[in-house]
Amino acid sequence: MLIGRRSARNSHTMDKSITLPPDEIFRNLENAKRFAIDIGGSLTKLAYYSTVQHKVAKVRSFDHATKEAASDKLYEISVQEEVTARLHFIKFENAYIETCLDFIKDHLVNTDTKVIKATGGGAHKFKELIERKLGLKVDKEDEMTCLIKGCNFVLRNIPHEAFVYAKHADSEFRFQTTQPDIFPYLLVNIGSGVSIVKVESEDKFERIGGSSIGGGTFWGLGALLTKTKRFDELLQLASKGQHTSVDMLVKDIYGGSYGSLGLTGDLIASSFGKSATADKEFSKEDMAKSLLHMISNDIGQLACLYAKLHNLSRVYFGGFFIRGHPVTMHTITYSINFFTKGEVQALFLRHEGYLGAIGAFLKGAEEDNPNQYSWGENYAGSSGLMSVSPDMNPMQRARSGTFDMLEMDRLERQLVNLPLLQDPSSYIPDTMDLTEDALAREYWLYCFEEALDGVVKRAVASQPDMPEAAQRAEKFRQKYRHKLQTLRQQPFAYGSLTVRSLLDTREHCLNEFNFPDPYSKIKQKENDMALKYYQKAVKSLEELSWEQRQFALVRVELMAFISCEHPERPWLVDSYDQWFERLKGPPHKCALFFVDNSGVDIILGVMPFVRELLSRGTEVVLASNSGPALNDVTNGELQILTERIAAMDPVIQAGLREDRLMLVQSGSSSPCLDLSRLDKVLAMVVRERQTDLVIIEGMGRAIHTNYYAMLSCESLKMAVIKNSWLADRLGGKLFSVVFKYEVPAGKPSQHSAALSPL
């Protein structure tokens, strides 16, 4: 048993016994291939690549030539096994290394790997042990090269990887949106010493400077001054101390501020300047605090000087001195603010501790071309950020002392920005940041917890033939509930907390327990039903005048969301008049339509709308999810539905035949929409077809996300607010309608309706 050896360790108060069973830690080990290990001064980071077999729902059209023989269902649903690639990263204390290696050896079955890539200062020390235990040859990689490789990888693949730390703000962490171009940047790695590295491209980086005053100085000098041995304890001491009793401040020399130079009285003039006396005792806490300030300020100052010299504004900090410690992040942030007068922000990384391991892994996997793919953090398998002050959250602290995990799924496609984003670097998909908005956070976490029973029930119901489904569903419930509890404590665990991330986490957890598509049967039934009404619906629309029809199309499209009476105009957000005026003008060249739900929505709402666009001479690209999420229509389902509609409707048929109607997958499996992570093919189509209209429908895509998204072409966002809390937030009532037609500034058109802020 892996965990059994724990008792051998000293009974330090911060180490609580861990409860994670080992199979939860070294997951998918049986199929692991390609190992990499990064052994630091106190922590070991192990990376491996594995394949994961899991169930996916597939739809297949019946052969309609023998239609009579088939049931009245449209298509058949089958659950198939699919193998996908996943990267696993595990972080644990060096003390566990031998036990972990034993465990790996015992469980490694299907690997033909012969080498393990290793980096970090401890790689040398443990070389022999690793080779003996695993029977793998240790292949050492340069530390800095690995670090940079890892850094590039997380910056490119994990949205919300980088954050700014603000101790006294409402939320400690302010996550940065992924920049389309991550280069150039400065990486300040604070290990025992400090290395300042300028990174210009994937393979081009240079150590432009450094300092010997780093984490080792804090630790070494701190141990001498306070007789405290452990790094964490030193930081604890520092967080309680008062540096002003040890440091000589400007006011100690001047009696106040040094006004003509703008130096305030509280500024440190001389670190340890007051300790040059024999007749005074200083507390450990105060000395530790003073030392922390001295070192953080010094590093911050050097980093600023180098950033200035090389004209760089993005400065990331990492290394064991930082490693999620709020105290050091705070002092470094303070220092950078001071020295650059706020011009440069200190940036930190959520997965900073894994950079070396990721880099070493990538070095070994170069022939697999990992950079050709996009990767996504798997929320179900990752521990999340755990850096809060130990006093605030002792439970989390205990966990960080043991095992921490990161899992990344290889997405079978490259994800890129929608080319029509007005400013990709400032695009934020999510409308509300629940990390910052405590009230909204409270509500949504409660909401998701309340909905959990229903989700579990539906999951079980979706697999009636499988007797163990109930058991799996129960495991899902536990896992997701635990995630929600973690997020309640640490909303920042996976970057900015948003409704989207809560939904995505739920999908990841469902997949984890092999519930690939709980809604498949419901979707099937609803699609089937709606199809029966298609021709009737089209016919009644055709009978209307052009003018009436335009409004009816919008109404029908919106109505598909709700069963109650349609609200009267003016709607909550209502730019229908502008849209109508626009329709009188020339047709759009090409419309990109992000679709939402199955059933009535897609068949009776979207398709008639599409039909009208096609009739006007506008090409249409229908973008639907690549994988299932809630009852959203997937690309696979939409292919079948469109074929069936085409069989009934010559307009759709002609559209398909003439390639004026295209179905493309979005690359997403989320009920929400991140326009900065879309399938590369979609982006290409959008560009080729000179798309000049983007239509986004539904709460998930047009309200929870993209409500404020600015596009470089005309856009239409349509949704009915089906949540009374949110409706209230937006200043409306339940079932309020949002119809938001926008024309980018500088393009001739009527102004769009004034928008109420969220």
Next chain:
Amino acid sequence: MQLITIFSLTFPAFPWFGMDIGGTLVKLVYFEPVDITAEEEQEEVENLKSIRRYLTSNVAYGKTGVRDVHLELRNLTMCGRTGNLHFIRFPTQAMPRFIQMGHDKNFSSLHTTLCATGGGAYKFENDFRTMADLELLKLDELDCLIRGLLYVDRVSFNGHPEGYYFQNPSDTQSCVKMPCTLDNPFPMLLVNIGSGVSILAVYSENNYKRVTGTSLGGGTFLGLCCLLTGCETFEEALEMASKGDSTNVDKLVKDIYGGDYERFGLQGSAVASSFGHMMSKEKRDSISKEDLARATLVTITNNIGSIARMCAVNEKIERVVFVGNFLRINTVSTKLLAYAMDFWSKGQLRALFLEHEGYFGAVGALMELLKTTEDP
């Protein structure tokens, strides 16, 4: 009577002092006129005489005051008067006693202006007023520093150059101190290392800016040394440092990589982590106080060198002048700074030092006294 009036228009009343009250040390310069005429002697009040006698006949004052006799500038002409400039220092902690002495000697009756600079000019202004009935003329410390520095360089050190540098700084065997003057001193990067450090870019006597500063200065060296070794004075700390070996305390590049870190062009002998060995208990138990003092000195000095070098590059200035009392009797640091400037800039930057390292602010303050009375 008339004669005296004329005199008082051309130069201020004696005694002439310039004072720089820093965070740790008070620097005092005193001009001792040697051209006193018989009439003057007669006119001179008794306590003025006694001050002159007290200051010039002693080299130590009380327990902690010291006159740096070796720095005395002889036969100097200031404001038409000839005399010797004396350099005196005492700890800022003794400031209350000093003010008390001013009161006891009835200094306020001398009608001299006490020109003072440094933070203490502000901090102790009220004490001077209430305890000794003395009004201070407060002066900006950086203005004084530059003025004093340029003046001393101009008049030279009793016929010898005030400045010096190290030839072959990268080679301990052939490294020698070479005298020099600051002809065409501008632009220069002026690094003043007192308790803390100020770094100025100086383009002319009146055109300069404070580029940055660091709190890791002389006060940090002494403060840490006191905590780590139990020493009490700067002299003691330096004495220990001169005997210690910092490589027992610091982790070098070769301690981590076994040799040079070629990927980054780092020599094995470069310090990778100051005090890095002290993370280990065994190492902590095996080092001496001298080693610790040396490591502290090397750490602080290298850091100042590194920041100064970056500033020089950012400001595009090649000449870096180091001053301040941290450098007093501190050849370990001056040589290390010279080496660091030369090595890391590949010979582009040159480190210069000045013999009166910590006294320029006080000299500048004295000059202000002479200037204020010159312009009515």
